[in-house]
Each structure stands twice: as C-alpha cells, then as structure tokens.
Amino acid sequence: MSQPGPDERLAAVLAQLPPDFCRSLLAALDRAAHQGGGEVPVTLRVHPDGRMSGCLVVWYERRIGAGGAT
Secondary structure, three states: OOOOOHHHHHHHHHHOOOHHHHHHHHHHHHHHHHOOOOOOOEEEEEOOOOOEEEEEOOOOOOOEEOOEEO
16 A cells, blocks of 8 residues: 655645635735745644644735835
8 A cells, every 4th residue: 555645645734724724825826926936934833632723924015116105
C-alpha cells in the first residue's frame, strides 16, 4: 500500500481549515499572481486538542504622490 504524496497530505490538512480561510488564501494567491508575484504569509497552528487554525497576513499598500494621496 503506497503512502499519500505531499500534495495529498497538504490537501488533507487544508480540508481541516475553515472554508473562509481557504477562500481568503486562494484570493491572496490570485492577487499575488495578478501583481506579478510576491509573498503570501500564512501561519498554521495545531492546537493540543487537534484543532487547526490559520492566520493569513494581508498587506495593503497605497502610493502617495507628490501632491498627497492618490
């Protein structure tokens, strides 16, 4: 019997996380790809009782021109 590969194992881990987190993660990955690449910082936490939680850091940036906010 073969062992599941890393991609299958990761899919199983992500399946344990709330759907809202997964949607936000996909949106952040799409946004980074649309902007030509970048980082998508994620923290996954395993609690002592076996629960999993995830934190997704979302950066917002705005360029300020010479005349003030644009």
